[in-house]
Amino acid sequence: MTADTDLDELRAGMQKTPREAFAELEAARRAAEARTPERTIIPEPELPPLWPHPGSGIVRFPCPLGCGWAHEEDAYALDVEPISVPLHSSPAEISRIFAERSERGSRALQRRIGSAVREHFVQAHHGQEPPEREVW
Numbered sequence: 001m002t003a004d005t006d007l008d009e010l011r012a013g014m015q016k017t018p019r020e021a022f023a024e025l026e027a028a029r030r031a032a033e034a035r036t037p038e039r040t041i042i043p044e045p046e047l048p049p050l051w052p053h054p055g056s057g058i059v060r061f062p063c064p065l066g067c068g069w070a071h072e073e074d075a076y077a078l079d080v081e082p083i084s085v086p087l088h089s090s091p092a093e094i095s096r097i098f099a100e101r102s103e104r105g106s107r108a109l110q111r112r113i114g115s116a117v118r119e120h121f122v123q124a125h126h127g128q129e130p131p132e133r134e135v136w
Contacts, residue, residue: 014091037134042113044133048075061113064131067124071116079105 016024046060057076063069083101085094121130 035136037136039132040110040114040135041117041130041132042110042135043117046070061117063117063120063124064133065125065128069120069124071113071120073109073113 043061043064046062048056048058048060050056057074059073059075060070061073081101083097085097089097117130121128
């Protein structure tokens with residue numbers, strides 16, 4: 001305990017009892033077991049070489065039929081929007097802000113890649129549908 005009651009309140013809110021921490025971990029484990037895989041047409045990515053290689057940061061999504069085409073995304077250029085967090089935000093609010101931003105970015109990336117794959121199949125593989133795969 002300190003003379004600063006606001007600090008005490010903040011610290012108490014951040015610390016969980018072992019029982020609460022275990023319950024949270026157990027709930028996350030159960031939720032992970034209950035998940036079902038999603039179906040997607042986005043091919044398995046080819047991950048880039050590490051920096052300082054000239055091709056570092058470029059993630060390639062090759063055509064699943066092996067025709068040589070690939071959609072490329074620059075992983076370093078994806079996150080350019082500044083993050084705005086109010087000074088009075090609680091840890092839970094800050095976590096929510098970052099999670100929402102991450103989800104928005106992930107959905108936008110999936111839309112871009114999915115659109116590129118569909119357009120490639122229309123142009124190069126007439127009449128064929130892109131194959132789906134399961135992802136967790």
